[in-house]
Amino acid sequence: MPHKPSLVLYEPEIPPNTGNVARLTAGAGVDLHLVEPLGFSLDDKQLKRAGLDYWPRVRLTVWPGWDSLKQHVRDQGCRLVFSTSRSGTSYCDFDYRATDFIVLGPETRGLPEELYAGEPTVRIPITDAVRSLNMSTAAGILLFEALRVSNTMP
Template sequence: MFNIVLVSPQIPPNTGNIGRICVNTNSTLHLVKPLGFSIDEKEIKRAGLDYWNRVDLVVWESLDHFLKNNKKFLDRFFFATTKAKKSYFDVEFKSGDFLIFGSETEGLPIDFMRLKW
């Protein structure tokens, strides 16, 4: 359904919970390194419950690596940020869209968001 992208996630339980949501919505979870944890940590598996082994997971070595492989979908990138110019209520989402979230501590890099602004 969707592509959920976590850029440099730092908190294992958050990622585990999002992984569980991805399984239940038939969405792909993209993790962009550097990660603040190992994807083998028990906290991730605990938050993901019995779903973690069923997550459609793609791990990218860097934001540049992710962009190089997905830039053709740039028009369907949607950034979760307080700096957005448009509310998500005003968007007509489509299957395959990329919902992109920054790290819990730093958010998304401004240069990355400028790709759409």
Template sequence: MMNVVLLEPEMPSNTGNIGRTCVATQTRLHLIEPLGFKLNEKALKRAGLDYWDKLDVTVYSDYQDFLERNPDALGRMYFATTKAHKVYSDMKYETDCYLMFGKESAGIPEEILVENEDHCVRIPMWGDIRSLNLSNSVSIVLYEALRQHGFEEMELMGQLHQLHWKNK
């Protein structure tokens, strides 16, 4: 099972969208405080639709609390940042790795990135765009990690229902 880690997320709508993506991919969501919203906020639930109650989510008091409660994350955590030298699609992700994303206004603190430089990844962007939306970034990196493992246990085939139109 994959893990998405949000470090101090600020916008409930982004976190709600990410929660819905986590449910759709059977991914755990880890939220590291402080949060810029309350977990019972309407905007969070609206973005997560009726999936929020199906979400495997854990909240941590700070980054150290997260590390202490997830010792298996060490060495298997990838940090999404615009400051990385590696592109997210060039990384080889473990099936149960941790994908960390920072808060919308500032990203992941530089001291964390420096300590983990070999596991920092970036999403390529054109021009002087500062960054992508957080929920979009999570989707891009998470789906690449899942793709590398053949979308294990995920529904790969849809079904079209043939429609019959009557001539008027």
């Protein structure tokens, strides 16, 4: 199967957001990686409801911690791209690759800076009216731009 960018949710906290991202990845035909600890059970009703009946089409991998996912990505010769509201290249100016793993952080605290120090980062420019976008909204924006730039649209 040809490569497409993947989405990674690092320690997600809110079940409906993760369910919405799961539906997004099913629709885009990309892999979803969840890094534990999760802020909910995979049997959570809100998670399942947000993903609707698309769960059988979600290509989901749950990782026991950051180091295991990071090693997998490096072993595959792929690149981690981190989303942060604090710094980075505008998402629409970034040169995405089909093998990128796009990492989004927990909804209430974002990614820890030590995770992405020295790594490629992207941001979605927004006005000062809000601190950040909803994580599942940001995931959709970043994923479809990565699919467009890497010529891997569904």
